[in-house]
Amino acid sequence: MGFATGGQLVIRITSADVGKRVSVRALSGGVGATGKFTDTIGILTDWDDGVLYITRKSGERVRIAESSLVAGKIVPPAPARGRGPAASFPELAEVTARAWQPVESERLGEWVLRAAGGFTRRANSVLPLGDPGIPLDQALTTVRRWYEARGLPAYAQTATGAEGTQELLCAELEAHGWWREVSAQVHVARLAPVADRDADTEAVLLSREADEQWLARYQRSGGAAGPHERQVLAAGPSVWFATVPGGAGQPPAAIGRCVVDGRWAGFMAVEVAGERRREGLATAVMTALARRALDEGASAAWLQVESDNTGALAMYGAMGFAPHHSYHHYRGPEAGSAAEG
Structure with missing residues (x-):
């Protein structure tokens, strides 16, 4: 991690550096003890009474005793990821x-x-x-x-x-x-590759409103949406709802929501019936909404996903989405x- 200067580990941070991004190395059990080195990178959020606190990118707050510190330095901000659009x-x-x-x-x-x-x-x-x-x-x-x-x-x-x-x-x-x-991640991507997916979008219906069928599939409503829920879902600069119809008398096989706002298209509420998963329906919903967002002039995409939703992370990663922040x-x-x- 580049701590050494002339073969020596150096502590180049003090309590005056609270608020800066740092990289530190500490020895479990304290200096002079037999233990392992641990390296931590993040924002130095506190240093008081002999204890440092560093908040990692994930939001995890790490407690480090000053007595265990063997090296530390200020590091520049993390470089922007190259896969997605530039975004502050x-x-x-x-x-x-x-x-x-x-x-x-x-x-x-x-x-x-x-x-x-x-x-x-x-x-x-x-x-x-x-x-x-x-x-x-x-x-x-x-x-x-x-x-x-x-x-x-x-x-x-x-x-x-x-x-x-x-x-x-x-x-x-x-x-x-x-x-x-609770924590989650915001991922970003270029919109065109999402819209260019080879997906069967013929069955995807787009609407400006979340009708009763759409709400019947939406997990958060439990099939009985109240006025607050309907108002939140309908609000936004340019809102679109996607529906893949289910069988006769059944809720939709898949749904999704997209909000177009200038160069950005935000995707949310992408849900698929359990018995219809792995049929490419989520990809079809995303692709159809992305194409409509492109028509409205958007060029970048974002979505929110929980860190432990491995299936969604894999699907979105294949579409070009990469983490931006938590x-x-x-x-x-x-x-x-x-x-x-």
Whole structure:
């Protein structure tokens, strides 16, 4: 990892480097002990009372005793991946937010409080993309009270793993008693290769609305979508729904949703009936939606996928999608707990 200078391991970081991307090497058991070297790369989010905390790209927070540190240095931002389109985190954060809009929203400085009756964490979490305009303690208390007034748990959506993401905020949330409840990844790709897939799209029907048949297949609705769900699904700059009809009297064999927003096309809710998997239906849905997005002038694609969904990761990887950043939903402490400021 290039730590050595003249054959010696060198520690070139201090607590003044909090907020920078670093690479460190530590010895389990401390210096002088018999153990193994471990290397960690990420954002140095805290260094206090003899302990360093480094947040990795995945969002994992690593605790390292200063006494075990044998080498450390500042490293440049991770290079952009060459497979997908160039994209900054702020741009993608705004695009993904517009594709999944809440029923109600309110500004807190540059933060956005979002609510939709509890339908998905994305539509019921604060999006903290800048300065809330008040001290963080007060901002988090305001967030929690805003959601409490609506009978909802308080969530904050953060991101790690790309330049300009929010590793420091993740550390602050944890210090205030918030915990990471779920994580996923945002992947990006060039749109044309997705649209050029050799897929049978003749059976894919495209519509501007999510009808009852589409909703009957959608997992989150359980076949009975409420008004909040319908409003979130319908909102966005240019929204398309794809349906592959099922048998007579049966829900669709496959569905999908795409939101076109300038150069971006976002794909979500791609679902296939269990008995119809491995027939290429998901690829057909993606291809049909991608072709429509190309017609509207889009050139880049994004989607969100859970890190342990190996089947989806393999399919999207074959289409050219590559990870851009990870996003996380932190849940706040219950009202009246000791963490409230």
